[in-house]
Structure formats: structure tokens, C-alpha cells
Amino acid sequence: MTRSDALRELFAHLExxxxxxxxxxxxxxxxxxxxxxxxxxxxxxxxxxxxxxxxSQLWIARQRSEKLAPFGEEEPVTLTALQRTLDDEDAxxxxxxxxxxxxxxxxxxxxxxxxxxxxxxGFQLVSGVLxxxxxxxxxSSTTYAADGRHRVGGSYGQTRRRx
Amino acid sequence: MIGLRQALFxxxxxxxxxxxxxxxxxxxxxxxxxxxxxxxxxxxxxxxPSRLGLRGFVGNGTQxxxxxxxxxxxxxxxxxxxxxxxxxxxxxxxxLDLLERLYNDGSSPTLGESFDExxxxxxxxxxxxxxxxxxxxxxxxxENLALIFRNLAADANMVQVGIDDTLNVRVERINALAxxxxxxxxxxxxxxxxxxVANDARDQRDAAVRELGGLIxxxxxxxxxxxxxxxxxxxxxxxxxxxxxxxxxTPNPANQGFLAIEFINIHGxxxxxxxxxxxxxxxxLLNVRDEVIGESLDEINNLAFTFxxxxxxxxxxxxxxxxxxxxxxxxxxAGPGFAAAQVQLEAAIGDDPNLIATSSDAVGLxxxxxxxxxxxxxxxxxxxxxxxxxxxREYAELMSVIGTTVANNRQNSEFHQVRFDQTESLRESIxxxxxxxxxxxxxxxxxxxxxxxxxxxxxxxxxxxVLRLVx
Numbered sequence: 001m002t003r004s005d006a007l008r009e010l011f012a013h014l015e016x017x018x019x020x021x022x023x024x025x026x027x028x029x030x031x032x033x034x035x036x037x038x039x040x041x042x043x044x045x046x047x048x049x050x051x052x053x054x055x056s057q058l059w060i061a062r063q064r065s066e067k068l069a070p071f072g073e074e075e076p077v078t079l080t081a082l083q084r085t086l087d088d089e090d091a092x093x094x095x096x097x098x099x100x101x102x103x104x105x106x107x108x109x110x111x112x113x114x115x116x117x118x119x120x121x122g123f124q125l126v127s128g129v130l131x132x133x134x135x136x137x138x139x140s141s142t143t144y145a146a147d148g149r150h151r152v153g154g155s156y157g158q159t160r161r162r163x
Numbered sequence: 164m165i166g167l168r169q170a171l172f173x174x175x176x177x178x179x180x181x182x183x184x185x186x187x188x189x190x191x192x193x194x195x196x197x198x199x200x201x202x203x204x205x206x207x208x209x210x211x212p213s214r215l216g217l218r219g220f221v222g223n224g225t226q227x228x229x230x231x232x233x234x235x236x237x238x239x240x241x242x243x244x245x246x247x248x249x250x251x252x253x254x255x256x257x258x259l260d261l262l263e264r265l266y267n268d269g270s271s272p273t274l275g276e277s278f279d280e281x282x283x284x285x286x287x288x289x290x291x292x293x294x295x296x297x298x299x300x301x302x303x304x305x306e307n308l309a310l311i312f313r314n315l316a317a318d319a320n321m322v323q324v325g326i327d328d329t330l331n332v333r334v335e336r337i338n339a340l341a342x343x344x345x346x347x348x349x350x351x352x353x354x355x356x357x358x359x360v361a362n363d364a365r366d367q368r369d370a371a372v373r374e375l376g377g378l379i380x381x382x383x384x385x386x387x388x389x390x391x392x393x394x395x396x397x398x399x400x401x402x403x404x405x406x407x408x409x410x411x412x413t414p415n416p417a418n419q420g421f422l423a424i425e426f427i428n429i430h431g432x433x434x435x436x437x438x439x440x441x442x443x444x445x446x447x448l449l450n451v452r453d454e455v456i457g458e459s460l461d462e463i464n465n466l467a468f469t470f471x472x473x474x475x476x477x478x479x480x481x482x483x484x485x486x487x488x489x490x491x492x493x494x495x496x497a498g499p500g501f502a503a504a505q506v507q508l509e510a511a512i513g514d515d516p517n518l519i520a521t522s523s524d525a526v527g528l529x530x531x532x533x534x535x536x537x538x539x540x541x542x543x544x545x546x547x548x549x550x551x552x553x554x555x556r557e558y559a560e561l562m563s564v565i566g567t568t569v570a571n572n573r574q575n576s577e578f579h580q581v582r583f584d585q586t587e588s589l590r591e592s593i594x595x596x597x598x599x600x601x602x603x604x605x606x607x608x609x610x611x612x613x614x615x616x617x618x619x620x621x622x623x624x625x626x627x628x629v630l631r632l633v634x
Binding site for chain 2: 064
């Protein structure tokens with residue numbers, strides 16, 4: 001493969017990576033809306049899409065080093081180092097792709113951090129209500145003897161007659 | 164209900180074979196682990212017990228409606244708190260935006276740029292101390308710097324005065340709401356004595372309480388007769404039954420005449436509760452007025468005092484073209500308090516730039532530039548009074564603090580809006596469904612959030628990695 005072909009492949013790869021990150025941004029925005037509304041059905045649908053996107057992103061990020069391999073002698077070259085070796089036109093194209101990836105990743109990171117806060121907040125709220133509902137549903141401390149009179153519950157098997 | 168208990172106590176179901184024993188175990192285990200648990204504590208009511216042959220009866224838990232009341236009460240309390248916090252940050256937004264624009268509005272020069280210009284003109288003047296044009300330019304730069312200091316102080320003060328105007332209006336509103344709540348209390352108590360529910364009065368009171376919760380931190384206590392007691396600012400009784408206290412915004416001479424919030428109880432006793440208001444829009448406004456702006460003004464005043472003192476010391480050591488030394492460049496300031504509002508070029512120097520002390524001695528006049536060079540070198544010097552910073556660095560630090568405060572406030576404002584939305588969504592989601600379904604839904608929510616936290620961490624790690632690789 002010529003250096004030029006390798007470069008075209010790398011650029012196509014980086015463009016795919018950028019598009020994937022932008023899809024993640026869209027998904028995280030939807031997730032934020034669902035978290036805000038505590039929309040469990042919406043969140044469940046998003047969870048599967050999110051996992052797929054994350055898996056794809058991890059895979060494509062790993063592939064990047066393969067696409068960079070033709071440009072390094074012995075050790076893999078970094079995008080910064082590669083950019084310095086390119087002519088003006090290719091260097092500009094690479095800089096644009098890097099900026100696109102960086103912006104999308106930064107935006108996704110910010111949304112992800114926000115969603116974490118929203119999720120924690122929802123978790124606290126739901127846990128609070130659940131605690132109260134559980135306590136209530138579990139029953140009062142009253143049990144009853146054979147004559148129908150109250151017994152006051154301590155630990156199981158340690159009921160005592162109410163005076 | 165047995166189904167629900169299955170869900171609750173499935174972990175112990177293998178130990179006890181029958182549904183009956185499971186019900187009993189669930190009943191007892193739940194209470195064994197709950198310190199001080201009683202129906203009075205959570206406002207629940209036991210269902211009629213089930214007979215278990217000759218062995219006795221088994222409790223059947225509590226009435227659904229009472230549980231609903233318990234979690235409704237939780238959500239109500241949460242909603243009130245969320246509303247208070249949301250309003251706290253929302254209340255801070257506008258004055259904080261104004262403050263940020265004061266320091267960097269993009270159109271007029273900032274204090275940092277004015278410092279640069281002052282020191283640049285010092286250097287220009289050092290090139291040709293006898294040049295009247297260079298002296299005139301130095302005077303203009305010094306006057307501009309003084310003006311920027313004074314404007315900052317005046318504009319920040321205007322923001323504080325604007326906050327006071329809003330506080331006045333909000334305090335009046337609190338009084339009106341207190342009156343509405345106490346009147347509604349009276350209607351509710353008298354109507355409900357006849358075993359009818361005063362729906363309209365209750366709705367009116369709920370709406371007033373919600374609005375009040377957006378203005379100030381409050382605590383609601385429900386009284387057995389149907390009325391509510393409203394405490395504000397950690398323990399001041401605003402409404403009790405059909406009587407209410409009042410608030411008044413009065414100028415506080417100890418705080419530059421800015422308004423203090425006074426609580427006037429039903430006996431007319433006044434207490435300043437300004438420092439006890441931490442939430443709601445009023446809490447947010449007071450925080451910006453006294454803490455954020457107050458502290459930024461302290462920094463600016465300290466910067467102004469340090470600069471004027473240092474510039475004057477150097478200037479007094481030098482000689483003007485008239486051969487006289489000992490003159491101040493700026494009108495001397497006694498101390499850091501309100502210093503920014505007092506920065507003023509000495510009138511005599513403004514009128515006659517030849518009095519600028521450029522020379523280190525009278526003999527070297529007019530060409531000696533050592534003193535004005537010393538003035539220009541102030542730019543790079545650090546000062547203990549400024550925390551070891553230069554003038555520009557100190558200003559940059561202040562800008563950074565204000566920028567961070569504004570950004571954090573926006574973030575918190577958004578977070579508490581979301582939190583409030585979530586509380587309201589939760590309230591809606593658990594209305595009109597059976598307790599069994601509700602319980603399962605809540606458990607699903609909880610599990611989803613727990614699982615989601617792990618995915619969020621994965622995404623975070625992945626994005627960190629992408630950001631590292633792209634550089």
C-alpha cells in the first residue's frame with residue numbers, strides 16, 4: 001500500500017470515528033432528556049443502543065493504531081507527529097478531522113458527566129421513595145395472639161404481649 | 164399483598180415453605196430491623212389481621228392509602244427543597260451575569276488592559292522624559308486606570324442596589340403569601356370541623372406554600388386540625404394556624420446601608436434573619452450581594468489600595484520637571500476599604516503633566532528617566548498584600564474566580580432544575596398505580612440507575628482515551 005493510500009484509509013477511519021462520536025452525543029442528549037423525566041422505558045431502549053455505540057467506538061479506536069502503523073518505522077506514530085510530516089493540504093485535512101473528533105469527544109464527555117449527575121439524583125430520589133414504600137408495605141409492628149389481642153413485634157419469635 | 168411480599172422477601176422464602184409463614188416472617192422481620200418503627204412514626208394504619216387457624220392471627224401490613232400519604236409527604240418535602248435550591252441558583256444567575264460583564268464586557272477596556280496601558284505609557288515616557296506628548300499620554304493612561312477602578316466599584320454597587328430592589332419586592336410577596344396561608348388555615352379548620360374537605364382552600368394554600376418555597380427556605384409542619392405551621396430560615400415561625408408574622412427589608416448601616424431582612428413576630432419583636440436565609444431566591448440574591456460581589460469588591464479594593472500606595476511611593480521619590488519631589492501620583496487612600504471608588508489622579512498632575520516625577524534626582528532633569536523606569540518595573544513585581552501576585556495576575560485570578568462562580572452556578576442551576584423535574588416526574592409516575600406495580604417500577608428504576616452508573620464510567624474512560632489519542 002502506498003503512503004497516499006494509507007493516508008486516505010486513515011482519513012476515512014478518522015471520519016468514521018468522528019461520526020460515531022457524534023451519534024454518541026445525540027444518544028447522550030436523548031439519555032439526558034429521559035433521565036430528566038425518569039422515563040424508564042425510554043432509558044431501557046437507549047441503554048442497548050448506548051452499549052452498541054460504546055462497543056463500536058472501542059473497536060474503532062483500537063483499529064486506529066493499525067491505520068497509523070504504515071506511517072511509523074518501528075514504533076506507532078502519533079497523529080500529532082504524522083501531521084508534521086504531511087504537506088499543507090493533508091495536514092489541514094488531518095487537523096480538521098482531529099478537531100472534529102476532539103470536539104465531539106469533549107461534548108460527549110460533558111454530556112456523560114451531566115447524565116451521571118442526573119442518574120445519581122434520580123437514584124437518590126427513587127431510593128428515598130422506595131425506602132418509604134418498602135417500610136410501609138412490610139407491615140406494622142403489630143401481630144396478634146390467638147385471642148385476637150395485639151402483640152408487639154420485636155425480632156421474629158420475640159413477640160410480647162402488649163400491656 | 165402476598166405477591167408483593169414474595170417480591171420483598173423472596174430471599175427467605177426457601178427457608179419457610181408456605182405463603183402463610185412467609186407473610187408472618189415478612190411482617191416480623193421488617194419490624195425487627197426498624198428501630199422505633201410504629202404506625203405512628205410513619206403515619207400508617209394496620210390492615211385487619213388474618214386468622215391462622217387456632218394459632219392466632221397474622222398482621223396484613225398497612226393500608227395503601229397511608230403508605231401513599233407517607234411517600235407523597237416525602238416527595239412533597241423533596242419537591243419543596245428542590246424548588247428552594249433551584250430558585251437559589253436561578254436567583255443568582257442574573258446578578259452574576261451582570262457581575263461577569265462588569266469585569267469583561269468586551270467593549271470597554273478591562274482593568275487588566277488598563278494596567279498594561281499604564282505601564283506601557285510609563286515605558287514610552289522613559290524613552291523621552293522631556294516630551295510633553297509622552298507625559299500627556301501617561302496622564303491619560305493613569306486617568307483611565309483610575310476611572311476603570313471607580314467604574315468597577317460603582318457598577319458592582321449598582322448590581323447590589325438592584326438586588327436590594329428585588330429583595331424589597333420579594334419580601335412584600337412573602338408577607339402576602341403568609342397572609343394567604345393563614346387565611347386558608349382558618350378556612351380549612353372551620354370547614355373540616357364539619358367532616359368536609361376544604362378542597363379550594365387546600366389548593367390555594369398548597370400553591371402559596373410552593374411559591375413561598377421558591378423564595379425562602381422553609382419547613383412545613385402539619386397540624387392535626389388540618390392547618391399547617393410554616394417555619395422559615397431555620398426556625399422562625401411565619402405562620403401558625405390563622406396568625407402570621409411578617410418580614411421587613413430595612414437598611415442596615417453595618418452593611419453599607421444594604422437591606423437586612425427582619426423577622427417581626429406576632430408580638431412585634433424584630434430579629435435580623437439575613438444570615439439565616441440560605442435557600443430560595445432570596446437566599447441566592449443575598450449570597451451574590453454580600454458574598455460574591457462583597458468578596459470581589461474586597462479583592463478589587465485591596466488591588467486598588469496596593470497599586471495606589473506603590474505607585475505613590477515611587478512617584479514621591481522622584482522629581483518633576485519643576486525640580487520638586489515628594490508628590491503623590493494618585494490621591495492617597497487611607498486603607499483598602501472602598502479604595503477602588505477613590506482612585507483618582509492627583510489634580511495638579513492632571514492639569515500639568517510636567518509635574519510627573521520621571522527623574523531620580525533634580526540634577527538629571529529633564530533627561531533622567533530612572534524614576535519612571537522604576538514605575539514601569541512595578542508591572543513585574545509581586546506583592547505580599549496581593550498573595551504574592553503581580554497586579555495583572557491578581558486581576559486575572561479575580562476574573563477566574565468570578566468566571567468559575569458563574570459557570571458553577573449555571574451548572575448547579577441546570578442540575579437543580581433537572582432534580583426538580585425528576586421529583587415532579589416521580590410524583591406523576593407513582594400516582595394511579597397499584598402499590599405492587601409501583602414497588603416493582605421503583606425497583607426497576609433503582610436497578611437501572613445502578614447499572615447505568617457502570618456504563619457511564621465506561622463511556623467516561625473511553626472518551627478520555629479518545630481525547631488522549633487524538634492529540
